Amino acid sequence: MHPDLLTRVLSLLPSPPGATRPELAQFYELLRDYPQRGGKGLRSALLLAAARAHGVRSGTPAWEGAQWLAAALELFQNWVLIHDDIEDDSEERRGRPALHRLHGVPLALNAGDALHAYMWAAVHRSGVRGAPEEFLAMVHRTAEGQHLDLCWVERCEWALSEAxxxxxxxxxxAHYTVVVPLRLGALAAxxxxxxxxxxxxxxxxxxxxxxxxxxxxxxxxxxxxxxxxxxxxxxxxxxxxxxxxxxxxxxxxxxxxxxxxxxxxxxxxxxxxxxxxxxxxxxxxxxxxxxxxxxxxxxxxLLQEALAQAPDPSAARELVGTLRGLATREA
The missing domain is CATH 1.10.600.10 (Farnesyl Diphosphate Synthase)
Structure with missing residues (x-):
């Protein structure tokens, strides 16, 4: 995640020095843990690249809205990862023990729930028309896919096809990694x-x-x-x-x-x-x-066809190049 975007994400979250008791200081630390571990920030970068391709310029109100949407997308990613690590009983996340391994399932789950709420705060701050609906659809689609995955594990189901x-x-x-960042970039414009x-x-x-x-x-x-x-x-x-x-x-x-x-x-x-x-x-x-x-x-x-008439052709080419690297990566 870009340092400026991390600063924006953390600005939404309560800070441990402001806690009125040690338990709440720990809670605030839990909220900041996964965002501060880094991560590539791929989805937020795609959203901002899509906004630039649609003509959004740095320093404009539209760019400010896009930045808040990018922060919301990072918050989505982090609360989903906390829950995903619990559901999968994962050992590690971003090179360190998963949050529930460090603090137990109840505290990690609660931190994920709180980050979900702060995600909506960032969406609200963006002021971008249509953004809440996109985030709602994204949460629904992601949960559906996770349900399929978890059901197959729960039922020991292996008689599955490529389809x-x-x-x-x-x-x-796919929805939260590529589809929604592309759509949000257009909405920001x-x-x-x-x-x-x-x-x-x-x-x-x-x-x-x-x-x-x-x-x-x-x-x-x-x-x-x-x-x-x-x-x-x-x-x-x-x-x-x-x-x-x-x-x-x-x-x-x-x-x-x-x-x-x-x-x-x-x-x-x-x-x-x-x-x-x-x-x-x-x-x-x-x-x-x-x-x-x-x-x-x-x-x-398909993406090149959709961006053929993009307001900023140079930014559109950069977006396509980023997605090409993402979809064909070897490391």
């Missing part, structure tokens, strides 16, 4: 968002998530920000795993399903490491990367 996976990630990831932003964003967001799944298996832990192989420990349904399961030898499939039926603390580290190796050797990672490439190609083509 099932894509539906889940387009709901859970006082323009009606091009409907092609949705189709483009769904494809680019899916490409982003598939790449993330790949990085979870073979990324650089220093840059990735989460534990490598964590998706296996959490029982995540990924395109890689679903493709591998379709042709895996019976003994490998049996070991995998037996491990996935266990809660995270009971999984055998040696068995998980073996499954990890099988996945890397199977060709399923390459299959997933090919699908990500196809999704990215379609999404970028």
């Amino acid at each position: 099932d996976y894509l539906e889940m990630v387009r709901l859970k990831t 006082g323009q009606t968002p091009d409907e092609r932003f949705t189709a483009a964003g769904l494809r680019l967001g899916a490409a982003f998530q598939i790449r993330d799944d790949v990085l979870n298996l073979r990324g650089d832990a220093a840059h990735y920000g989460k534990e490598i192989g964590g998706d296996l420990l959490e029982g995540k349904r990924t395109l890689i795993v679903l493709h591998w399961l379709a042709t895996a030898p019976a003994d490998q499939r049996a070991l995998f399903l037996a491990q996935m039926a266990l809660p995270r603390p009971d999984k055998d580290p040696a068995a998980i490491a073996q499954i990890h190796r099988w996945l890397l050797q199977s060709g399923s990672v390459e299959h997933a990367q090919a699908r990500a490439d196809a999704e990215a190609h379609e999404g970028l083509s």
Whole structure:
């Protein structure tokens, strides 16, 4: 996240020196924890790039509104990550123990709820017409996708298709990662968002998530920000795993399903490491990367069409370049 945007986010949150008792000072620290851990700020950067492409200039009231929307998007990202880490029983976030690992589930959950409220405060400050509706739709779509993901884990459901996976990630990831930042950028300029932003964003967001799944298996832990192989420990349904399961030898499939039926603390580290190796050797990672490439190609083509008449062609090209890097990243 850009330092100026972090300052804006933190300006909305209460500060520990202002607390009337030590328990509240701790609460205020919890609210600031995930935002201050850094993060790439990808979604807020996309929103601001989209605003520039639509003609919004620095120093104008429209730019101020876009900045508050970017802050709201970062607050959304952070409260969702707190809840996601609890629901997935994750160990790490951005190179440090997840918030619930440090302070317990009740306190972490409460901090996430409070950040959700501050997100709406930032949306209100933006004064951008149509922004509350976009955020409401984003919360709904993301929750739907998370519900699918959690249901499959809860029910030990592995008889899933590539189409099932894509539906889940387009709901859970693509809307808030790409679709909504593009639409909010147009709204900040006082323009009606091009409907092609949705189709483009769904494809680019899916490409982003598939790449993330790949990085979870073979990324650089220093840059990735989460534990490598964590998706296996959490029982995540990924395109890689679903493709591998379709042709895996019976003994490998049996070991995998037996491990996935266990809660995270009971999984055998040696068995998980073996499954990890099988996945890397199977060709399923390459299959997933090919699908990500196809999704990215379609999404970028649609996005370029939607931005063909953008008020600021240079900023539009920069936006497309940013999304190309996001959807085809290797680290």
